[in-house]
Amino acid sequence: MGDGTRWRLSKHHGSGNDFLVMLDPDGERSLSGPEVRALCDRHRGVGADGFVRARLVPGTGALAMELRNADGGEAEMSGNGIRCVVQAAVDAGLVEPGEVEVRTGAGVRTVHYRLGDRPGLGYAAVDMGPVVLGDDMRVSGVPGVRAARRVDVGNPHVVILGSPVDPAEVARSGARLERAVEGGANVEFVWSGPAEGELTMRVWERGVGPTLACGTGACAAAAAVHAWGEVGRRVLVHNPGGPLEVTLREGSVELAGPTQRVADVIVDASVLASLAERSVTSDSSDAAIAWEVSARP
Numbered sequence: 478m479g480d481g482t483r484w485r486l487s488k489h490h491g492s493g494n495d496f497l498v499m500l501d502p503d504g505e506r507s508l509s510g511p512e513v514r515a516l517c518d519r520h521r522g523v524g525a526d527g528f529v530r531a532r533l534v535p536g537t538g539a540l541a542m543e544l545r546n547a548d549g550g551e552a553e554m555s556g557n558g559i560r561c562v563v564q565a566a567v568d569a570g571l572v573e574p575g576e577v578e579v580r581t582g583a584g585v586r587t588v589h590y591r592l593g594d595r596p597g598l599g600y601a602a603v604d605m606g607p608v609v610l611g612d613d614m615r616v617s618g619v620p621g622v623r624a625a626r627r628v629d630v631g632n633p634h635v636v637i638l639g640s641p642v643d644p645a646e647v648a649r650s651g652a653r654l655e656r657a658v659e660g661g662a663n664v665e666f667v668w669s670g671p672a673e674g675e676l677t678m679r680v681w682e683r684g685v686g687p688t689l690a691c692g693t694g695a696c697a698a699a700a701a702v703h704a705w706g707e708v709g710r711r712v713l714v715h716n717p718g719g720p721l722e723v724t725l726r727e728g729s730v731e732l733a734g735p736t737q738r739v740a741d742v743i744v745d746a747s748v749l750a751s752l753a754e755r756s757v758t759s760d761s762s763d764a765a766i767a768w769e770v771s772a773r774p
Contacts, residue, residue, distance in 0.1 A: 482746050486516075487565045488525065488739040491557030491601075493689025493718020497525045497742065498565040504532040510549030511753035516744070517547040522752065523742055526688050527555060529562045533571060539578035539585075540566055546684030554583035554631040556692020556721075556732045560601035563588045564736045567599070583631025593735065602733035605630060605693070608700040608725075619650045619666075626701055630730070633662040633683075634697035638705065642666045642679055644687060651681020663691060667698045674708050677715045689718030696730045699723040 484506065486497045497516055499508070508516070513528045515521070530543045542562050544552045559579055566572045567590055577588045587604045611627030614635065621640025628634045635654050642650075651664045661683040667676050678698050680691040695714040702708050703725055710725040724731040 484744055484746075486523075486742045486744055487568070488523065488742060489561035489564055489736055490718070490739060491560050491690065491692065491736050492716050492721055492734055494555075494557040494691060494716075495525045495527075495739070496555070496558050496561045497523060497528045498562050499528070499530045500565055500569050500571060501530050502533045502571060507543065508545075508749075509753065510545065511756050512549075512749055513545045514547065514549035515749060515752035515756045517549075518756070521756075526682065526685050527552070527558055529555075529558050531562045531566060534580060537578070538572065539580060540572065541580040544582065546682070547686075548684040550684045552582070552632060552684065554581050554586075554605075554693055556603060556605060556630075556696060557690060557734075557736075558692075559586055559588060559603055560590075560599075560692070560732075560734070560736045563590045563601055564599045564738060567592075568738060581631070597738035599736045599738075600734070601736055602722075602731055603692075605696050605730045605732050607728055608696060608730050610700060610704055616654070618653070619646070624701075624705055626704075627658065627662070628697035628701050630693040630696045630700075632693055633658055633660065634665060634694060635662050636665045636667060636698050636701040638667050638702055638707075641668050641677070644679075647679045647681055647687050651687070655681060655683050663694050663697075665691070665694045665698045667702060669707060671715065672713075674711075675713045675715065676702060676708060679717070690716035690721060692721060692732050692734075695721040695723050696732055700725060700730060 517525045528545045531540050563577050579586050590601045609629040614625040616625040624638045654664045663683050664681040666679045680694045682688045699712040712723045714721050722733040
């Protein structure tokens, strides 16, 4: 963890969806939203889609994880984040490879982790619990939409089945549709292929923006498109950062894929506090400038 003024984080990714992980076995240190936002900033910080703090649950051998998005906001669950945090805990010797119980904001999840065949590589499969399919939705302004619906995988999603979309459309419509759901939602744009029974997905993540992959989003997409009758119960979901394997079972869904350890990062508490303060000031200034520009005739 560190000596109180300096501590170690590790950086990992699952199919390009990257996280900073803080192992805090005794639950001694948590980071504020502005601190997380400063760390996750890709130009003025370390850079990540999210931040996870993990502690040991006394007397159980289980982990508990607290997740924040890149904007510093709290999140319930991440399918790639939970796989990365187990890799970090195994690497540090907090838990053994195999079956690891993790307590999340969406409930208890079980991760099966094994070491890979090259340095820093692991493979993790997660029992993600139940997927709750909401009602079909009407989505306007997105070209080629065939169907859309809300889906809950312990966190909220909007799945849109249609034609291939480019990054500009993901950004334009994703930002709008994220806010269309109370509390915000992750937005998945999905289409069939490249092979039969497979899906290709582009995602706009709540509190982050476009990401290279989304584990809960892959589960939501597979469940929704299966309910529409276009894929089976085992679905390979292709993300820009790499494929994820989704298996739909009665009452639960499994997510599987590789995890890659990238680096260790030493954080100085006083430096981070300064960066966090500047981040808050910068956000306020940017908001004021945006208001002035929008208010001009």
